[in-house]
Amino acid sequence: MVGARCAGSPTAMLLARRGYRVLLLDKRHFPSDTVSSHFMQQQGVALIKQWGLLERLVGLGAPPVRSTSLNFGPFVIRGSALPMDGVVEAYATRRTLLDEMLLDAAAESGAEVREGFTVEGLTFENGVVAGVRGRLNDREMTESAAVVVGADGRNSMVAREVGAPMYDAVPPQAVTYYSYWSDVPTDGLEIYVRPDRSWGMFPTNEGLTCIALSWPVSEFEANRHDVEGNFLKTLELVPDVAERARAGTRVERFRGTADVPNFFRKPFGDGWALVGDAGYHKDPCTAQGIGDGFRDAQLLAEAIDTGLSGRQPIHEALGRYERARNEHAMPIYQFTCELAALQPPPPEKAALLAAVAQDPQTSNRFVSLIAGSVSFAEFFAPENIERTMAVAG
Numbered sequence: 001m002v003g004a005r006c007a008g009s010p011t012a013m014l015l016a017r018r019g020y021r022v023l024l025l026d027k028r029h030f031p032s033d034t035v036s037s038h039f040m041q042q043q044g045v046a047l048i049k050q051w052g053l054l055e056r057l058v059g060l061g062a063p064p065v066r067s068t069s070l071n072f073g074p075f076v077i078r079g080s081a082l083p084m085d086g087v088v089e090a091y092a093t094r095r096t097l098l099d100e101m102l103l104d105a106a107a108e109s110g111a112e113v114r115e116g117f118t119v120e121g122l123t124f125e126n127g128v129v130a131g132v133r134g135r136l137n138d139r140e141m142t143e144s145a146a147v148v149v150g151a152d153g154r155n156s157m158v159a160r161e162v163g164a165p166m167y168d169a170v171p172p173q174a175v176t177y178y179s180y181w182s183d184v185p186t187d188g189l190e191i192y193v194r195p196d197r198s199w200g201m202f203p204t205n206e207g208l209t210c211i212a213l214s215w216p217v218s219e220f221e222a223n224r225h226d227v228e229g230n231f232l233k234t235l236e237l238v239p240d241v242a243e244r245a246r247a248g249t250r251v252e253r254f255r256g257t258a259d260v261p262n263f264f265r266k267p268f269g270d271g272w273a274l275v276g277d278a279g280y281h282k283d284p285c286t287a288q289g290i291g292d293g294f295r296d297a298q299l300l301a302e303a304i305d306t307g308l309s310g311r312q313p314i315h316e317a318l319g320r321y322e323r324a325r326n327e328h329a330m331p332i333y334q335f336t337c338e339l340a341a342l343q344p345p346p347p348e349k350a351a352l353l354a355a356v357a358q359d360p361q362t363s364n365r366f367v368s369l370i371a372g373s374v375s376f377a378e379f380f381a382p383e384n385i386e387r388t389m390a391v392a393g
């Protein structure tokens with residue numbers, strides 16, 4: 001397993017729990033932060049619960065989030081996500097804490113963890129991936145494996161080495177920056193959408209509030225020398241938000257990236273597989289990456305077990321993994337790419353969103369789309385859309 005965060009550690013944990021010998025490698029030493037805000041939707045929390053880790057997650061101290069508002073200016077969709085496997089709370093645990101918890105869970109399940117191990121390349125036998133070569137404390141090492149899993153993020157070295165094909169790609173559309181404030185109260189997860197801007201605010205550990213804000217990638221150069229000025233100017237678009245931010249104190253530096261491409265990669269081949277961002281990446285505006293990493297870890301661990309135990313040829317099992325991943329991901333991927341364009345919704349969509357905002361039940365179902373507890377197919381079924389529009393008159 002190359003990479004030990006949201007995708008790699010759970011995959012390692014689940015395979016180790018099934019009795020496989022798993023070697024989990026990461027070039028970092030944990031606890032380790034990463035450039036990412038960290039709102040974990042109910043989809044992710046439900047898997048944490050299924051894996052028996054919910055108490056530990058809660059114990060890490062981020063407050064539970066039970067409500068979401070999407071403020072489009074003329075109207076606000078405000079709701080609480082429907083339960084997902086009994087889970088109604090989201091959490092925005094800092095990555096230093098979350099990723100270490102996941103790594104520990106993998107180690108406790110029997111995976112061998114090597115931190116500070118940089119994988120420099122793959123080894124091949126007759127065109128089939130047979131292992132990795134890399135470096136630990138300046139010592140060169142090779143390791144062999146029945147399957148090498150790239151859980152090594154969007155710029156995956158494993159994907160590059162095997163030439164994993166990309167599909168449904170959309171170039172980066174937005175730049176995202178974030179930081180942390182003390183004494184800035186929020187009402188759960190607050191999301192604001194304005195022309196050329198969007199941002200989210202949510203509570204995290206130590207009583208802090210994270211604000212993550214995006215502008216178009218075309219403004220990257222113009223704004224990069226004054227991130228703070230442009231960030232605060234954007235918050236002024238909503239006076240109440242600007243006032244709250246001014247009354248609080250920013251306690252950390254701004255972090256951000258323009259490297260947010262949108263793509264799927266074919267996630268398997270001879271002797272290799274990809275999981276998490278390595279196989280499927282998208283703009284963070286809908287905060288799906290952590291939960292998606294968990295879901296794909298679960299699907300991939302099941303597929304590898306099915307293949308290695310001989311219940312099904314491994315290529316077929318991994319093919320099912322790819323189809324299941326895409327089936328879950330495609331609708332929210334399209335929604336995410338639309339939102340990341342930072343353009344006002346077309347009139348028909350705007351009318352629907354305004355109608356959703358008028359009905360509390362429909363609002364709950366709408367925020368559940370992002371939380372993962374209601375499917376796009378169900379929400380956007382013609383009879384539901386008709387009913388929503390009729391209720392709104």
Ligand SMILES: Cc1cc2nc3c(=O)[nH]c(=O)nc-3n(C[C@H](O)[C@H](O)[C@H](O)COP(=O)(O)OP(=O)(O)OC[C@H]3O[C@@H](n4cnc5c(N)ncnc54)[C@H](O)[C@@H]3O)c2cc1C
Pocket residue numbers: 002003004005006007008025026027028034035036037038039040041117118119120151152153154157176177212256257260275276277278284287288289290291293
């Ligand atoms: C600005 C921003 C904000 C975001 N906000 C959210 C949010 O609020 N909610 C959400 O759900 N998602 C968010 N995301 C997405 C989320 O961060 C990712 O989806 C998630 O981290 C993916 O996890 P991963 O394990 O697949 O990859 P990563 O987190 O990228 O982990 C990959 C690991 O692989 C290791 N690695 C890489 N190459 C090697 C190598 N050669 N040898 C050894 N180790 C290697 C790295 O050190 C790293 O630890 C955000 C992303 C960004 C950029």
